[in-house]
Amino acid sequence: MAAEIENPSPLGKWEKALARSYWWVLIVGILVSSILREPLGFWPSLAVTAAFIAAIALVVARMAAAEREARLARDVERxxxxxxxxxxxxxxxxxxxxxxxxxxxxxxxxxxxxxxxxxxxxxxxxxxxxxxxxxxxxxxxxxxxxxxxxxxxxxxxxxxxxxxxxxxxxxxxxxxxxxxxxxx
Missing domain, CATH: 2.30.29 (PH-domain like)
Structure with missing residues (x-):
């Protein structure tokens, strides 16, 4: 029989969201930019969209990092x-x-x-x-x-x-x- 190891703890919801962030960042960026383009104009709407995406990405990255540390600590205990x-x-x-x-x-x-x-x-x-x-x-x-x-x-x-x-x-x-x- 082949050697086996225990499975690591599953990824948390924030870690999964960060791993899939390429898709949701693109969709959120297009949506926010299209909503803000008419009232603000092209360049201001682009700047606000970039700031909005950066803020959301930073929050998700921090939440994912906290989940990752807790997951790896559980794995080390095992x-x-x-x-x-x-x-x-x-x-x-x-x-x-x-x-x-x-x-x-x-x-x-x-x-x-x-x-x-x-x-x-x-x-x-x-x-x-x-x-x-x-x-x-x-x-x-x-x-x-x-x-x-x-x-x-x-x-x-x-x-x-x-x-x-x-x-x-x-x-x-x-x-x-x-x-x-x-x-x-």
Missing amino acids: GLIECAIRHPKALPGSLSSRWEQGFAEVNNGFIKFRPLFGEMGSPTGHVREFSELSSHGLLDLPAKRPAGLKRSWKIAAIGTNKGDLEVATGEAGLTLLAGKIGRN
Whole structure:
């Protein structure tokens, strides 16, 4: 039987709204602009529409960020972290040398990783299992942050049964990893 991991907590309504914002921003912009064009004129209606859309987008982004933090905290309590992994000793340019985003279930002695696919960030695909874990500490971030990593993430080097592995995750994920993996 193939290895499985727990499913992450579902996205909240504000996170879904933010992910689908391309459509509703376009529709709201066209609607507001067409309503305001006659009383204000073209350029003032365009300026008011841009300000209105920016204000709504800012509110939705803040609400989504709060939901996301709460969701990820619930996942960490269950031993599940949002992360990206890569194999640092893989051939340069190969898929294994690139950062792959996904979710990892961290338990004593093993990590199960499932990559993310799709716009809503649902983990699907083959689960990879790593065992015989040993921590090599935190790594310095590269001068230019790789595209697959989020801003607040840090990189931990881990030795596994399948070679060295680099795991990039947030502070809560690093704390969980440190608690579950022995140090050399």
